[in-house]
Amino acid sequence: MAAPSVVIVGAGQAGADTAAALRSRGFSGRIALVGEEEALPYRRPPLSKGYLGGTAEAGDLELLPLSSYGDQGIDLVLGDRAVRIDPEERSVVLDSGSRLSYDRLVLATGARPRRLPVPGAGLAGVMTLRGLADAAALREALREGGHLLVVGGGFVGLELAATARKLGLDATVVEVGPRLMARALSPGMSDHLRAEHVRQGVRILLRREVAALHGDASGHVRVAELDGGERVPADLVVFGVGVRPNVELAAAAGLEVGGGILVDRWLRTSDPAIHAIGDCARFPSARYGRQLRLESVQNASDQARCAAAAICGDPEPYEAVPWFWTEQYALRLQIAGITGGHDLAVTVGDPGGGRFSVLCFREGRLLGAESVNRPADHMIVRRLLSAEGVPSLSPEEAARPGFDLKEYRSRQEQPV
Incomplete structure (x- = not known):
């Protein structure tokens, strides 16, 4: 029997990370990574910062050198656009006329600016x-x-x-x-x-x-x-008024779409042979009790690993804690969790000195935190949100005079 083949449409962070994750899991079949741009897969966050500011060049943004794709047996198909999916024949037709057959297809088609x-x-x-x-x-x-x-x-x-x-x-x-x-x-x-x-x-x-x-x-x-x-x-x-997820290819193939390409907890579309990940995918979140579509490097990379695990026969539902960051001037803002919809916010640290965190709660439960120049707070909240069986931080505790997240975390880790 021939080794299975995977076609990944979209050579951004999500697509490139899927290819790498498949190989790291020992997947031995063919992997084709298809991208519209001529450039090697690259990191997008520096585009609005270091690259525009002149402190980084295009080559500095590349996720991997060209040789790494060859070393890993990943077929790069760049400068060519996927124009049609044939779910019956399990193939993808490219703008050049090429046709790529797949056993599993990953759509990492991203989004476009409004x-x-x-x-x-x-x-x-x-x-x-x-x-x-x-x-x-x-x-x-x-x-x-x-x-x-x-x-x-x-x-x-x-x-x-x-x-x-x-x-x-x-x-x-x-x-x-x-x-x-x-x-x-x-x-x-x-x-x-x-x-x-x-x-x-x-x-x-x-x-x-x-x-x-x-x-x-x-x-x-x-x-x-x-x-x-x-x-x-x-x-x-x-x-800079937001983006529209690229769902047209999926919709034309008969996949369910709505505010993104709709997927289940394992990031499978309505066709179980096709996954969708990254900016284009709308997935159910048990943590937040609703469907989400997230635009972040974390989400792209974590969903890539989740899809790769499923393709390799080791499926686990996608439950990663979302996190985001931005750098503006000397201010580094990091967000852990999704803080929208909170009904109480508690500030810890020193806002006047430009180093503080805002802890956001809803009905007494910690939703997440926004941290300015407090990377330790950010990491602690990420661990608190992902921990199972650990009592959640209460707003009353956070509002206590002199409260410190490091000290709180240290107490939580003390043996009983």
Whole structure:
């Protein structure tokens, strides 16, 4: 009998990690890793920070050197797009006309940036940031100076604003919501982040929308018109207003989709021979009691390992604790768990000194923590959230004067 074959569509973090995890588990069949981009699989988080700032180059972002894929027997198919899945024949058709047969298929198709349908959105100098080509064009535009307008006060938008200020550009952030990173952060942490950006010279406009973009005679954007008529300088505009999961390939193959490619606890789609992972996958979370679609390196890598385990005959449900991070100026913000929906927040540490954590609870249960320049707190909360049979930290204990997470964890680990 021929060894089984696995085709992985999407050569980002999730796809590349799946291939590596299969080999580390001793999978001996063929692995084909298919990516639209010509570049070797690379890390995306540095695109909005080190790469744009000029402290990292494209080669520094590569997950593995080219030789490693050959050494592991991973067939790289780059610069070619999967255009159709044939579930009956178990094959994937590529834009080049090639057809790849599979026994198991992994969809790691990622997501694409949203663009606002405002007048002037097609002007030169209006961009999004997702891949290396986007980042290269944006890096060149930033070198020309001028005024950056970021539409959206989320992770990417704020990292862009911070990078622009480091490069000496003026920057304005326009956010339609009442605060920055409202979906991901507690109000107190949002306020802290906003204060740091203002201190660094960024203009923050909340509860505002871009109504239109206006260009010069050459067709390059120069001004953003906001709701209410205010006009803001904008020599460069970047939309950071979220993403849309790439589900079209899955939907055309008859797989169930809805806010992402729908998968079960083992990351299997409605076709048990096909898995979906990473930014494109929407999975049921027993921890949070609802379906989630997460955009993070942690989620991509952990789901890659989970899918590889299932393919190798050792399935376990996906139950990893989510975590995220962002770096802006000298501020390193780390988030453990999902803190949205909390009904109580307790701050520990020294907010005035820029080293503190916000512990978020719901109905007395710890949901997660947001930590600024407190990496030990972040790691402790991750362990607390993943521990089984350990009493959860109570909000009363956390609010006790002088409470310290390290001391608390040490007490929990003491033998009874």
